[in-house]
Amino acid sequence: MNKINYRGATSLLSPEMKIFELIDAHPVLLSVFSRLGITLPFGDISVEQMCRRGGHSPELFLILCRMHIDTSFRPRPSELREDMLLSVVGYLRATHRYYTEYMLPHAGEHLDEILEYCDELSRSMLTKFYSDYVRYIEQHLEEEEQTIFANVESAAAGSRINLASLEVPHSDIDDRTNDIASLIIKCLPEAAPTHLRCAMLSHIYALRDDLRRHYNVEVALLRPLIAQTLNTPKQ
């Protein structure tokens, strides 16, 4: 028996939709564009036109948009195609770069501004805590790139690989990101201006939400694609 998959508001996204309408309704999708290497301006073109022009699959683009808007969204197996696998890996690699080159350094700058108002001990503890956190995330991302992404690319190129090596490793990044937010909310001295704390918190929460979406793409899109594509015997 087929399960009913309620798709909510994300079912309104379509290949015919104008890019302007899409972004206007869901500004959060701007990061999807940049990770696929799609640049502004878009003029008055549709999703399908934009994807064809950039050599992207409109179906995959819409799946990524839906997963970005609604973290409970799961693509149906019938929507997944073999040629999507490497594109998803490319998207995830770009997401990693977005974290390491923009989000994490930017949050670090916010923290440095706040720490100017803290005593020496608080400054050194929080600086170490944040740098350990960044190192932890970078190691986790590096591990994913070296194991999962590299192996998927090898397998797609025809090499034999062990599918067990493609499991998404567990991490407690979400807990650690929440810890930073809790420390900022509960422990920083009153001297630190509120607007600096709010800027830091907004950034940390944006990072946390994006990391959750990223994990969702790995689990609900990459993993089934790997299973579906690499398990299928080649004719």
Place this chain on the structure above:
Amino acid sequence: MRRYRTAIIEPASVIGEGIASMLSASGEVEILFCCRSVAEAKAYIRSHDEVELLFVAASLAPQLNGMPLFDNVPMIAIQSTLVESEVLRRFAAVVTTFSTTEELLRTLHETLDRAAEPGYNESHELSERERDVLVLVARGYTNKEIASELNISPHTVISHRKNIVHKTGIRSVAGLTVYAVLNKLITNEQL
């Protein structure tokens, strides 16, 4: 059968011992101590860290103010005299000298069930014991070492750690260490 670890603070021995005997006879309750004053209970509770529930004479309510030792233990009032409703409001439930064993047990179950619900204890201040545990966590002690250092069971340490995480919103040991330092519960040299 699981027995609920309970204690009683009641100046009138005949009432305190009576309730203790009724609860013990049910087989569901283990009476850890039954004493006559808050000061006595304070000493007892330090050495009986696993108290899950307290029956306390309603007349003793004013003496419980500012006692962090009792913060996390749900309390049932024993009403034997006329007491203002304002006083009774600080207790989770009320029993009287007319309560039957069944009524005592029903109140006990309802109170423990409510206490187990998330967000029951609205205080987000760490209790004295939780602060002790937090400091040892920050110093890198294991649950077993903390239990031995504070003379409590590892089960109780885990329970305190859950409360600490719930109250601080911080899960990692590294985060809890920063929390302890920033809140001046521990100095850098003690780490």
